[in-house]
Amino acid sequence: MTLPHHQPIRELMVSPDAGQQLRAGAERLLAWDLTAAQLAELELLTSGAFFPLRGFLTQADCDSVAEGMRLTSGALWPVPVVLDVAAEFADQVEPGEDIALRGPQGAVLAILSVTDKWRPEGGGPPAVSGESSQPGATFGAVRLGGPVKGLPAVGDARNGPNGWRAHFRTQDCKRVLACDPADEMAAGRLAVELGAVLLPLKIAPFHIGPRAALWQALVCRNHGATHLLLPADPATQALLRQYREEVGLVLVEPEDATGL
Structure with missing residues (x-):
């Protein structure tokens, strides 16, 4: 399956x-x-x-x-x-x-x-x-x-969402952890604990604030993420929790990364 x-x-x-x-x-x-x-x-x-x-x-x-x-x-x-x-x-x-x-x-x-x-x-x-x-x-x-x-260019080899999804499928990656680029070091250690691979997706948001974090979560999901390390900002956490079902990612609490 x-x-x-x-x-x-x-x-x-x-x-x-x-x-x-x-x-x-x-x-x-x-x-x-x-x-x-x-x-x-x-x-x-x-x-x-x-x-x-x-x-x-x-x-x-x-x-x-x-x-x-x-x-x-x-x-x-x-x-x-x-x-x-x-x-x-x-x-x-x-x-x-x-x-x-x-x-x-x-x-x-x-x-x-x-x-x-x-x-x-x-x-x-x-x-x-x-x-x-x-x-x-x-x-x-x-x-x-x-x-x-x-319009695809001649010889266009894109490594966008479907490139990542194909990679995760080939490697049989069942858990894929995404995070804000600023939290990448902590997320890398947490990924090991979760038995997940880290999605190194560094796409700068075009906006700022909680909505931008929700946008990034959707982009990460589209690239094949299954889990998301919550940012430390309380307002951002609240918005992501509110829409977690529609975002479709398992939210990982920041304290889970503390001390790793």
Whole structure:
């Protein structure tokens, strides 16, 4: 019987053949050059690390997440994953259109099918950090949402969630302990005590606070974690305990690591 954390998770990548076709057609599309932070989010999104997301959040999903940490589908998701673009760029885009998302040297990495275009209330702070590569852009003024199709590159060998899950399956790892990177030393010793392997996942959160810790827990689960060492912060502990059933991880108390 295959354990749940050994099973593949849904990615947002198309097949290599479909990727070639979409990449050829992307030459006719309006293209947005991603910032470094947006590149990092896109990689997590297309690899399945942001499951159950299917793309950048729509306005309704973004509002629902902000208010109650849930998508409109009811699925738990604590922080917005949105694509902020320049107002000058957004003026050229209408819902129902596709745009190309480009990385370094203009490589097309994904296609975004735009369903939503909106301005955050009060202008809103940019959802990502960094400067826009679009000439003369007023960055972060408008948000675009919709499903994303990732385009695999030739010879693309990704070690995302499914790479880790395949590794745990091959090694027959029944327990996988995740932790905040700051707690890695204590977690390593605790993993030995638990008969678990340590998931060395060092993904910096795009936000701070308890919601960010809940986000990290979901990302770790998607990478194949079964256990999570609780951070020391009481507010973060309370939030993780509140949603432990939906997160799907066994929570390990910090005192269990004391003295190891």
